[in-house]
Amino acid sequence: MSAPRASPPPAFPWDAAMGLGLGVLRLSPAAFWRMTPRELAAAAGFHATxxxxxxxxxxxxxxxxxxxxxxxSRPRPRGEAPCETPQSRGEPA
Incomplete structure (x- = not known):
């Protein structure tokens, strides 16, 4: 009796990869085609987060x-009272 044959791996999803790389990530075609699938996956993960x-x-x-x-527009330290301006007192500028 022979061992069962393993099914072939699924085809690479080129349409989805090109849509992500060229459309969502806005890579140039040259940059997209230079990337490895692992680099594209890393870029997609970074984009999603x-x-x-x-x-x-x-x-x-x-x-x-x-x-x-x-x-x-300087940040006010925690607990410091708001600055008083002529506008905050109701006076014309």
Whole structure:
């Protein structure tokens, strides 16, 4: 009795790879064709993880408190009171 034959590996998904490399990653054709499949997979993994998760409302509020939109846009150390400007006092600029 002979050993069962292994099925051939699946074909490489060229359409998906070209769509990712040329469309999503916006590689030039020359750069795409110089890449190895492993390099393309690494680039695809990096691209997929670059999006930061959305901030929670409390985290956004803390950032807005620490980095307010104001004329002197220097970050305020934690606990420091907001700067007072003529606009914040209700005076005309």
């Amino acid at each position: 670059r999006v930061a998760p959305p901030l929670a409302r409390a985290d956004l509020a803390a950032l807005m408190e620490r980095f307010p939109d104001r004329p002197d």
